[in-house]
Amino acid sequence: MNRFAMRTLLAGTALMIGLATAQAGDPESCKKVRLSDVGWTDIQVTTGVASNLLTALGYEPEVTQLSVAVTLTALKENDIDVFLGNWMPTQTDALKPYTDEGSIEVVGLNLEGAGFGPVVPNYVAEAGVKSLADLGPNAEKFGGKIYGIEAGSSGNKNLLALIEDPANNLKGFELVESSEAGMLTQAEQTMKDKGWVVFLGWTPHPVMGEMPITYLTGLEKAGFGEAKVYTISRKGYTSECPNAGAFFKNLKFNLSMENGMMDKVLKGENPNDVAKAWLKENPDAIKPWIAGVTTFDGGDAQAAVTAALAN
Structure with missing residues (x-):
């Protein structure tokens, strides 16, 4: 192969490689x-x-x-x-x-x-509130409120469905919709005074990951849990x-x-x-x-x- 042919071949190969590379991205x-x-x-x-x-x-x-x-x-x-x-x-x-x-x-x-679902402070869980069924009889202690996040979120919708289902005996509760920061502020202030509070928790989360809280059990069918x-x-x-x-x-x-x-x-x-x-x-x-x-x-x-x- 002469030098001209070799140069032509190399140039063509380089062009093909360049085109292939250029086409490797997106339109x-x-x-x-x-x-x-x-x-x-x-x-x-x-x-x-x-x-x-x-x-x-x-x-x-x-x-x-x-x-x-x-x-x-x-x-x-x-x-x-x-x-x-x-x-x-x-x-x-x-x-x-x-x-x-x-x-x-x-x-x-x-x-x-x-993890995702309603949580209570550990001291509330130790007092006997460990599942959804335990909320109803203690509605007054919780002030009749479950704290959630922004309106329209799936977590809030699931909580509303639980509250509205007569089988759960949550007639005395209402969902308080807020921002993540607003919900956490309310929870932290209540826990500081050893008050009773139930709110929507999840991990990963650096604040909730360090909070002494317990996830309520038996809520897998409601979309909560792992x-x-x-x-x-x-x-x-x-x-x-x-x-x-x-x-x-x-x-x-x-x-x-x-x-x-x-x-x-x-x-x-x-x-x-x-x-x-x-x-x-x-x-x-x-x-x-x-x-x-x-x-x-x-x-x-x-x-x-x-x-x-x-x-």
């Missing part, structure tokens, strides 16, 4: 990634992690705060691409119509070992945007990392800044999340993330 329609954040501290930090990494990879994450119910509708109507906070089994009834019709897809499990958190997306997202889809499939968290970040957010720090600081301090955690993933335009994901976090 232009996938550059903006629309995420829902329901305002829960755990979802704020996991969404912050995803947003920082997507930005480093050349995507343009756009985070909108919505309730769970509105998030599911937005996913169905293609107004949101991805949601990292599908708590199961508590959101089973809310999600099922969408998965049954195929308008929402489950991308993957992102957290195991979580929980897992899933990533869900609008129909067709992972096939239309396979590179971003691979990233979201890779994203898996643990209680320790979420608790650490959540603690800082609850003390007033910005979730996105907290997530970026955590990523800088834990570079090895990033490697499995970007395995098999490129930048938006097909470049080296690890190099791009390293460069972004150096700033």
Whole structure:
């Protein structure tokens, strides 16, 4: 083979490699990634992690705060691409119509070992309130109130269903809907005075994880108890945007990392800044999340993330 032919062959090979690399990312329609954040501290930090990494990879994450119910509708109507906070089994009834019709897809499990359900202080449990059946006879001691989070959340809907079911003997109770922070403030103030309080608890959570509380038993059918958190997306997202889809499939968290970040957010720090600081301090955690993933335009994901976090 003469030199001209060799140069032509090499040039053609380089061009093919370049084209393959350029095609390894996602189409232009996938550059903006629309995420829902329901305002829960755990979802704020996991969404912050995803947003920082997507930005480093050349995507343009756009985070909108919505309730769970509105998030599911937005996913169905293609107004949101991805949601990292599908708590199961508590959101089973809310999600099922969408998965049954195929308008929402489950991308993957992102957290195991979580918990979710009504809790009471340990001293209340020691006084005999250990299950749902124990609440009714003690309605007066609780002031007739069960404290929940924001209106429209699956947890609140499950609590309302329990209160409205005559079989549970909770006629003397009402659900007080509030923010996560408002609910915790009420619980902490009541517990400080050794008062009786029942509220919606969950882990991971740096505050509730340290509080002397007991989960009420026998509520599995109501969607409470041991929980897992899933990533869900609008129909067709992972096939239309396979590179971003691979990233979201890779994203898996643990209680320790979420608790650490959540603690800082609850003390007033910005979730996105907290997530970026955590990523800088834990570079090895990033490697499995970007395995098999490129930048938006097909470049080296690890190099791009390293460069972004150096700033």
